Amino acid sequence: MPHSSSLSVSDLTFSWPDGDPVFDALSAIFPSGTTGLVGSNGAGKSTLLRLLAAELTPQRGSISMPGVLGYLRQDIALDPELPVDRVLAIDSVRKALHSIESGTSSEDDFVIVGSAWDVEERALALLNKLGLGGIVGSLDDLDRPVGTLSGGEAMLLALTAQLLAEPDVLLLDEPTNNLDHVARERLYAAVDGYSGVLVVCSHDLELLERVDTIAEVRAERSGTSRVRMFGGNYTQYRSVIDAEQEAARASIRDAKNDVRKQERELVDTQIKLDRRLRYGNKMAEQKRVPPVLAGRRKRAAQESAGKLRGTHGDRVDDARTSLSAAEDLLRDDREIRVDLPATKVHPGQVVLTHDDVHIVGPERIALVGPNGSGKTTLLRSLDTAEAEVPWKYLPQRLDIFDESRTVAENIADVAPHATAEKIRGQLARFLFRGSDADAVVATLSGGERLRAALARILLAEPAPKLLMLDEPTNNLDITSRQHLIDALNTFEGALIIASHDRPFLDAIAPTRTIDLTPMAQPTESAESAAETPTREESM
Template sequence: MPARTHTSGATLSTSPSLSISGLDFTWPDGSPVFDALDAVFPTGATGLVGSNGTGKSTLLKLVVGELTPTRGSITIPGTLGYLPQDVALRPGRRVDEVLRLREIRESLHRIESGDSTESDFATVGTQWDVEERAVALLDRLGLGHLVAVPADLDRVLGTLSGGESMLLALTAELLAEPDVLLLDEPTNNLDLHARARLYEAIGAFRGVLIVTSHDRELLDAMDTIAELRAHRDGPTRLRMFGGNYTHYRAVVDAEQEAARAAVNDAKNDVRKQERELVETRTKIDRRIRYGQKMYEQKRAPKILMGKRKRAAQVSAGKLRNTHLEKVDDAHDVLAAAEERLRDDREIRVALPATKVHAGQAVAHVGDLEIVGPERIALIGPNGSGKTTLLDTIDASGPAVPWRYLPQRLDVFDESRTVAENVADVAETASNEQIRAQLARFLFRGSDADAVVSTLSGGERLRAALARILLAEPAPRLLMLDEPTNNLDLVSKAHLTEALSSYEGALVVVSHDLPFLRELHPTRWIEL
């Protein structure tokens, strides 16, 4: 039976760790994710990395208890905090609700007004300064403009940006002071200043910290890297690397260089053994023909000829079997060498003809006019109105076919499959054409039949990109709001390469400056 246990603070060692033992998990459709997974996450910061879909978010949900393993145990040293990848904040919720402070604030206010009960004092406990601590922490994380005084904790969240929502949710976890903190893509949608503040907050955390991220700078601040990797025809495995992401890449790159050399050597040995097998068979055939000829010409007594024939057959069989074994052994060595080679899947995007001519009107909203194949990088701090501007352009109806990838990726019918969602916007494409194109976005075979609601964050982004880039008519204006969120580093590089060859107009909101620079913007607009 699966088990999740929490060790009380009183029994913790000086260096507690989160441990996973014999963990099995399979999706309801029978797709296996983990098989007898073992891991120990020590005190300090661990970056959990791996290609999209390898199970990073799934593992965190198993630790938190949102998913139940088929078998195995998870031991958590003390209290647990969790920041999910998609922080869904209802517009009507108050700040103190998100911070999980509403009940204690109401008790505080009743005590201050003289209308309290015994339960109010029990609720407050020793946290008489909880409002001041919340305001101070929000200010340290760059949300002082939202909550400057305790009374501001009453405000609602409808006007918050995605980055502000993420920082607010992180504040809630830090205020709880957990022993173990899990963060799933915490820098998504954060501007550069907010990222710096988040790095500082993470650096100050003293418990067991596990972070899934594709943010290279954040991963370089980790003490340990844990890599989840799906193996050929086998379960996903987890491997720990001491040091940060740069060290991890250096180790992996060195291993891959050695693996490629081993594969080349093994291939050469296979060719050699197969060639020697052919030569041996040729020699054996010659001997057999010579023996048959001698037998037919009766150049020796019949009984002696029969013995020689049988001896030759036995000898030929042994020789043939010896070389067959050598060929089999060479193939086994090659297979083992190829297993060490990484088969990291990469997005391969071929954009349709989307050319916009110089001087062609594309869109006009207020003071912003987009003309010709412009490449506009839209930057600015969280809450400055970048997403609002894209929404306005989208609502205005540009002068050319366009597609918009919103930050929240709400472009799907969640109850339908990836292939069906793409078919909705590519009406003339055949099922075979749609599936061939989806394979370029790593939805191969039955992956294209996955229901959208079951996809991970990275898979959702790939599906959303496929839906807008395969749409008909081909989009001549692309508006992308944080398109690299949740993409692994290899896929991000291929998306950059694809967008670099795009001949239409492009408006991109991103806090990822290296990504923006590689798109070679013709105009930078800062809000």
């Protein structure tokens, strides 16, 4: 079907009800093709998508939406009792079709069906294309409740619903979260085959390498965010940014040198003027110069000195202004800085004994397998087991908070002996600085929630010696993801991590891999463990 060429935003201004500004006079054009929406957590990516989807109303400005809109949210919250066809929004058409087929139809049934006579066949074909054919492969399966699907399968089902509606504009917010490798490849293929305006917010580097345009949402010093467009994929975008940053660093070096030079010249000028003044005063005291002439010379010298000081002072001010402008060009990419407490587990120390998993020493275990294979179920069972050391579990849904309380208050709950000053100092390393630590958890973005969750488990008392993490890189921006890797690679306790993010798993260098893929025997693959480098081998 034909699609319009672009989605445009003009003079868009939006602030939250408490007055916190997000966008001010924002204008941007999202062209036909795939645009990757990138930026740090909290910069406003999901907020922009919600504005584009009309879930939020701007205080000023307009959005030009060509045709039908589809929007897939970051967190899919489906009623487990809903049948699949209801999620696909074809239940009323199916009911009308069945009435027509049984000969009990009314005129309204034909109106409901319209031209969608093959909607069931198209739905099954699309479900199969996205890898759900083994679960929803027949017409009867369209009646099954969605509660029987895993989180990743529910995401694919929700994507199927959007694609089935054939929208002119499709907005996707972190669509690869919770998807295994095979499911991600199917989603990539669906993205590649979409012909309209597609805007996808993602930290998935593989997905971002497939886009046509990068739209960077970046917070400015003013407190609001702007959007800057870059042609090409993520690698091309990074090349432009890296070149700009190198030029900015060179400009800063030159500007600093100029400031030092102008400051030295100002000091030298002041010294020379002081010498001249002392000499003139000495001559006057010794009456070598007539008083009238001495006074005239003194006034002239003072005027000249004032002008000279003003000239050099202006040069210093200009140099400092140039330095400030150059520093504004240098990105202030905030990064998570985690100093983990004493968490060392000694070799041979029993960490956890369980029917399915036995952990000894500082093992780093990767838990892999397709969606629905039981990774989360296994982690939950381990969370209830009797561990030999303090441990913490980070669930996939991050439902470990008191949503009505602040970030700092949630940390205080698990670190009762820490002072308020210490808690705030530690939270600053997780980018909750100043008043950010007083944010109510319910108001946090997806990435901010993950940072708060990491802080809650890592700053707990006593310090955890075993971490169990379920898809920890979901919603984490690319920079913070790397610093999570760095933090985990300094962690001297035991780790068991369920993840579909293969580059992330490779970076933390698991010593053992447990594969829950059906028919994958043995469960603990010695071959897999042998092929995976240890931390020492990967350094």
